[in-house]
Amino acid sequence: MHTFSLQPEARVYIGAVHAHGHAHDHEHQAVPSDPALRTKALESLLVEKGLVDPAALDTLVDAFENKIGPRNGARVVARAWVDPEYKKRLLVDGGSAIAELGYAGSQGEHLIAVENTPQVHNLVVCTLCSCYPWAVLGLPPVWYKSAPYRSRAVIDPRGVLREFGLELPEETEIRVWDSTAEIRYLVVPERPVGTENLSEDDLAALVSRDSMIGTAKVFAPKPKP
Amino acid sequence: MNGIHDLGGMHGMGPIVREENEPVFHEPWEGRVYAITRAIGAFGKWNLDASRHAIEMLPPADYLRMSYYEKWLARNIGLLIRHGIITREEIETGKAATEAAPALRRLSAAEAAAHANRRDRYSRPDAAAVARFVVGDRVRARNMNPEGHTRLPRYARGKQGVISRHHGIFVFPDTNAHFQGEQPQHLYSVRFAARELWGDEASPRDCVHLDLWDPYLDHA
Numbered sequence: 001m002h003t004f005s006l007q008p009e010a011r012v013y014i015g016a017v018h019a020h021g022h023a024h025d026h027e028h029q030a031v032p033s034d035p036a037l038r039t040k041a042l043e044s045l046l047v048e049k050g051l052v053d054p055a056a057l058d059t060l061v062d063a064f065e066n067k068i069g070p071r072n073g074a075r076v077v078a079r080a081w082v083d084p085e086y087k088k089r090l091l092v093d094g095g096s097a098i099a100e101l102g103y104a105g106s107q108g109e110h111l112i113a114v115e116n117t118p119q120v121h122n123l124v125v126c127t128l129c130s131c132y133p134w135a136v137l138g139l140p141p142v143w144y145k146s147a148p149y150r151s152r153a154v155i156d157p158r159g160v161l162r163e164f165g166l167e168l169p170e171e172t173e174i175r176v177w178d179s180t181a182e183i184r185y186l187v188v189p190e191r192p193v194g195t196e197n198l199s200e201d202d203l204a205a206l207v208s209r210d211s212m213i214g215t216a217k218v219f220a221p222k223p224k225p
Numbered sequence: 226m227n228g229i230h231d232l233g234g235m236h237g238m239g240p241i242v243r244e245e246n247e248p249v250f251h252e253p254w255e256g257r258v259y260a261i262t263r264a265i266g267a268f269g270k271w272n273l274d275a276s277r278h279a280i281e282m283l284p285p286a287d288y289l290r291m292s293y294y295e296k297w298l299a300r301n302i303g304l305l306i307r308h309g310i311i312t313r314e315e316i317e318t319g320k321a322a323t324e325a326a327p328a329l330r331r332l333s334a335a336e337a338a339a340h341a342n343r344r345d346r347y348s349r350p351d352a353a354a355v356a357r358f359v360v361g362d363r364v365r366a367r368n369m370n371p372e373g374h375t376r377l378p379r380y381a382r383g384k385q386g387v388i389s390r391h392h393g394i395f396v397f398p399d400t401n402a403h404f405q406g407e408q409p410q411h412l413y414s415v416r417f418a419a420r421e422l423w424g425d426e427a428s429p430r431d432c433v434h435l436d437l438w439d440p441y442l443d444h445a
Contacts, residue, residue, distance in 0.1 A: 035295050039254040041319035042302060043261060045311055048321040052264045055334035060260035063341035065249045110348065110392070127233030127378055129277055130293065135342075139259070142251075143243050145293045151235040154380065154433050155423055163241050174419075174431040178233065180376045181412055181436035182273075182347040183392055 069138035070209035072103045073186060076136055077212065078204035080113075081191045091115060094186060103135045111135070114177065115188045116214070121172050122187045123161070123214035125153035126179040133184035137212060144213065154178055164215040187214040194220040226372055227379060229285035234380040234423070255294040262297055263340060268329040270308045273345070274402035278374040279303055347396045352409035354394050356439065362388045363445040364415060366437065374402035377441045381433075384421050385445045389434065390414035397438055411439040 046052035076098055080087035090097035094111035098104060111133055114122040126132065127150050132140040143149050152160050157174045161167070168174065177185040189211040195203060210216035232238070250256040266276070279300045283291070291299065305311045310329065315322050332340055358364060368383040369375070376398050392412040400408045415437050419427035 035298055036252065036254040038298055038302070039257050039261070041316060042298070043257055044319055045315055045321055046261065046265070049311070051268075051310070051329055051331055052261065053331060053334055056264055056332045056337035057257060057260035059334055059337035060263050060341050061250070061256040063338060064259065065256065068341065069249070104342070128230055128376060129280070139249055141244070141247050142293065143241050146241065147232055147238040147289060148241045151232040151238045155234040157431060158428065160241065170428070171430070174428065176431070176433040178378065178433055178435045180378065181392070181395060181438070182345070183414075183436050
């Protein structure tokens with residue numbers, strides 16, 4: 001059992017602001033300032049109390065490091081590109097369509113796929129927190145959760161896309177999806193020209209995470225010299 | 226609440242910093258915080274909305290300063306203390322003060338893989354709620370400023386949009402976050418023209434869609 005002795009100054013106080021009268025604890029909460037130590041203290045405590053199994057934590061970490069990630073979404077997109085019937089089903093009922101490929105996890109139940117076309121470009125954000133389609137994209141990158149992206153994606157989507165190296169013509173309609181409820185959004189990027197002969201697996205390999213958030217396009221592989 | 230978490234439309238937050246080949250977790254502790262969050266969520270003592278609200282309650286300066294998983298860690302500790310599962314003294318000493326653990330669901334290693342893929346359901350199709358709007362209706366988001374949790378961002382309040390999709394009936398975060406019941410309500414995708422939200426400088430073609438519950442809206 002590890003113990004951690006803490007200096008008073010090495011504390012971060014949370015929960016200090018609580019103005020609206022709901023029945024909560026109003027006291028400050030003191031915890032050590034170093035997150036790695038604090039996490040270790042918390043895990044040890046929960047394990048000691050018999051509330052958490054460290055092996056279960058290992059499994060959860062492994063699932064998101066190795067199994068649930070943007071490769072899942074890329075397979076969905078590639079299938080939609082090669083199979084028009086699948087694409088129809090995906091656009092009508094995203095949750096069921098990703099379940100066909102075996103993806104239907106946390107935050108994936110209410111999934112809506114939005115399709116990019118030459119006229120419409122979709123961009124996904126969560127201005128209020130960090131909602132993201134875990135089942136098909138895994139956990140979000142830091143920039144997606146950051147204040148700069150969350151603040152600007154809705155007011156200046158063209159500027160944001162420019163920062164990602166994507167300049168869209170004035171005529172293109174940009175549709176921003178702010179994930180304010182439990183609906184999750186997956187962008188189906190445009191299939192690049194010159195990929196007619198690629199296999200579904202090769203197509204999936206082209207589909208980047210960012211293209212399924214809407215901050216990138218998908219490009220055909222450069223011809224081999 | 227009109228909190229710092231409601232970031233949409235703010236200026237001055239700086240450039241978007243991207244990282245090539247970003248790992249899922251930058252440090253082992255981040256993965257542990259994520260996994261602990263899922264494991265303690267399985268206790269069923271609080272819900273997703275309460276959990277979000279706990280992060281919104283962080284002091285604004287801390288909210289902006291702390292990394293994502295630091296916020297999750299602070300939130301987890303706060304929720305565990307608030308719900309009487311651990312004490313402040315225990316987290317400060319890292320040592321359990323009481324032997325008897327509260328009777329809570331302990332996620333086993335065998336369950337964890339399925340739990341990672343668990344379907345969280347927030348739709349309540351059988352709930353009795355009246356839909357006041359249909360697709361195509363012009364609506365105005367209410368100018369409301371509740372001190373508690375809400376999912377109607379400030380930037381859309383008072384603005385006019387059009388119902389573009391009816392999602393069904395869903396748990397209402399404004400009550401659920403405060404343990405006042407799920408009180409399910411109809412949920413819609415509402416399309417707001419960029420110019421309605423941001424003025425004439427915005428592109429005449431662009432729009433923002435928000436998912437908004439029936440009580441957030443009035444007929445325009």
